[in-house]
Amino acid sequence: MVACPDCRAYRPCPLDAWYDHLAVAARGKATAGSRRTFLRIIGEDIGRGVFTTWAREGRMRLAEATAWRVYEEYRDAGQDTSAQNLARYVHVADGRQPRLVAAYATILARTGGEETLERAIKVCDEALGRWAQNTADGWPELRAKRGQLVGRLTRLRGRLSSELDEDGNPIPVRRHHPADPRRVRGRRFGPPGRPGPGQAKSGPVAHQDGLLLRGVCAAVATREDPAEDAEARSSAPAVIVAAAGGRPELLGHPAPDGGQQVGAAENEQQPLHASTSTSWAVVGEPLSPSGVA
Structure with a gap:
């Protein structure tokens, strides 16, 4: 098989990219009503619409290309939540448009947990395995999204060490906690009769x-x-x-081993007025002011 000039120049092959041009004509006039009927994301018939009808008729690639145009219309209108719901229900309806798959994987990995990142990577792998030889522009973007998710998962699981494996790649270091952790600083006060680490005895x-x-x-x-x-x-x-x-x-009470013990009576502080009497019998009556008879 002889490659076409576009394939030899590493450009998208017309056989893979022509659905994007057909989607412009298939979409027709872009209105809010046509967006809702293309694939309902709310209401009773949620997950149904023109998209599922074309998919049953064997025109899945045209439906996927048109779904991406509807997704962009939601984004341009500032309806990000509707755009995310569209990407979700297109994936539920077995649509694998690469840019929509990347948007859905971004939604799955939003929490940043290990399980959600693994699920997002699995979604990307499933789509890439179905259309591995496709040369449309969206597939390199999906591979880049997968690499980003893999990098986030790797950084979440551990860090890279200074050692290299046989291929020259850094060996990751898993985060761990010691099975028998030890205190760096000794306890200041130990239990009775046994001082803590680093604590010296002083007297009985x-x-x-x-x-x-x-x-x-x-x-x-x-x-x-x-x-x-x-x-x-x-x-x-x-x-x-x-x-x-x-x-x-x-x-x-005295200490049983003869050690020095502090007595309550010895350390009892006397009140400040204990040495000075305030009785009138000792001090006498107060003097009258001068000039007063």
Whole structure:
């Protein structure tokens, strides 16, 4: 078989592109009513119309080319939702016009999930497998759309490493989580009787009804920076009382192991007016203002 001049010049073959010219005459005058009757996208007869009639009569390629013109009319009129519904119902009616297939695949992959991207790629593969030798302009666009979807799916599943396979392609690195994750920083406070990682002991330990006291001072966990050494900071009385579960009377009992224990009576702060008497019997009555008899 001898290729035609257009095929030798890598242009669309007239045998593949002539349906686009026939669709201009088959469409006739473009009106809103003719768009609705070509393929109904709402109402009772949804998914039926001139398109399905031509498909049953064996004129599917003419119906597909005309459907693309109707799709463009919806887009030019600013009715994007109607155009998307048309692409959907053309695909349901077994129409495989490449530009409409690409539009339908874009709708499927809108959420960006792995399952939706796989479904959109499958739709493109099914259409490309049916018309693999077609030279119309829409098929290279559909292949480009498929490559875009494959790239999105690859980036979603993982990233590329610096290593190359035997063909020179980067090896993808799958995202994963360790089965046994470990903490980078140690816990500041460990359970009673067992300090956390990186936490040092400071003095004897006194346990009483869940109360944990390491002397009067509590050690701070070692910093990640070696220049920052652990420093001892004194615990506030309110913190010690809170550790005792709001029961300050626990602090007055002696420690069972002889450790240093904080007594509630020793640390009790005296009120500011305790050393100054405000009784009139001691201070005396206030003096009268000068000049007043």
